[in-house]
Amino acid sequence: MSNAFVMRSLDEIRFWSRIMKEHSLFLKLGFRCEDTQLIAEANQFYAVFEEIERRSHAFTVTADPELIKRFNTEVHNAASHIWAFKRKVLGLVLSCQLPGANNFPLLIDHTSREAFYFRNRLEELNTGRLEPLPDAIIDENVFFLRIMADHAKFIGHLLDPSERQLVEQARNFSNDFDQLLFQARDLESMRPQSQTVPLLDQFLDQNRVSVKSLRDFKKTAKDLIEACRIKSIIHPLLADHVFREAERFLFIIDMFENNLVRESSG
Template sequence: MNGVLLPGDFVRESLELHLFFGRIMKEHSIFLEAGFVAKDATFAQQADMFKSQFGEVLHKAVILANGVVSEETLISGESITDKTLRAEQITEELSGISIESVITTEELRLTPNAGVNLSQLEAQVTALNQKAISLTNALVLFKTNILEGMLQCKLFTFNFPLLIIHIRREALFYIHQLERLQRRLVVDFVQEAIEEEKFWNRQMAEHAQFISHLLDPTESDLIAKANNFVGQFDRLEHIAQGGGQGTITLGQLTGETITTTRAFRDFKAAGTEGLLTCKIKSIIIPLLADHVLREANHYLRILNRSKQDLRL
């Protein structure tokens, strides 16, 4: 870290983070709620409460973000895609869980960089960040309790234990990013590139594992492709963690990761469309497919920024 964030950068970076991670946390709550059985209605109600509270965080971020966030972020597909609204509507129909798609509709109308005086929003964004930190800490505790119940065979859910670990890790990463912003710390882009690649290569590998295990056994071609991505991202994560550093530079690693992530993003996009049009057999809820697609888009934006910063 080096230097202090200017008010405008603090506001823009915070709101861009909420547009991505606020929606991710809201959807984690939906996936948790959908996974509980009837006897655990109390757990489902808690998940629904988190869904509503993160919906409020996301909605506030959307309101504040108009004319503030970068065009690069809006066109990246990391917050919403051309499939998000359909995925929400179909998931609501299939699960019976209410999803406030009006937030997505409003977000589709966001415009970038409209000359807003960002310093005037600093106090509101600081308060929103603190609210999100407190709420996400509570969600981490909820996820931890679910995981412990599962591992002790005292709680059943249709979500894998690894998925709970995975989404808990993302919540902790969101908190870490918010706390850095609250301290107004400027990122060291080289160190950030290393940390982001360590984190997201692991997440991408686990996405591929989830896809492989949630597809119907008859979808053998898709399962094989998913398993191939597991191997590719496991290798990239190993290198990012320090394995094989003598044979590849950070720049080369980032370049290879961009190629692999782009291919995985395209695989996810095709899969999401296949699920939305009922052409793929699986137990993947449609919103989960769009969710992991957006995470790949987010990672690609980070990687491309790293590529520019490293002057690859």
């Protein structure tokens, strides 16, 4: 248990608790007026993760690791509960019990995958069972490439159909990230033989180029939406939300790249 454990835990909680809080809002906005129970549950989760986010910023890197470990357990519990809520909502939508609601099934599934990722990361940190670097590189990229592919699909579907050029760009990004995801899964199924430094390095380089392009597209879309310059039903916060997740992926790719260089030269 060390400063690194505290820093990593707080970084994950600060980022993902905000994401979970915003998921609660987006789900709520997609419910129908009569779904009062689901709206109340979403509001409750919003409050829970807003408080977690607030408390995470009250800690510093010098915090007692045991205290952070307990905080991780508490947040893990909250993430498990919001995951269960999202899966419940997905079940209701897929069994046609919420006709007219505006949350895509894939969007609900997408948010549940992020909750599951978050709870698993906290579990790994608390048990000290973080993956070896070659496995982490492949697994994180498989996870985030799918997230990015989903984002492109959501943007394409939530833009007004008359925004033909932007819809086409979103569709192209969706296809690009689907292909990158297939490549990542090929590398995944070829491991451990595929986990050479040159292959992993090229894998990260290729993904970085595409993520930067998508990040820039999201930034443009976000700015246009905030300035009311394009037609869409995208909430400005959702535009910012998907932009931040692309930034997060780039941060992770750069971190992996630095660690790979360090390990190969060491």
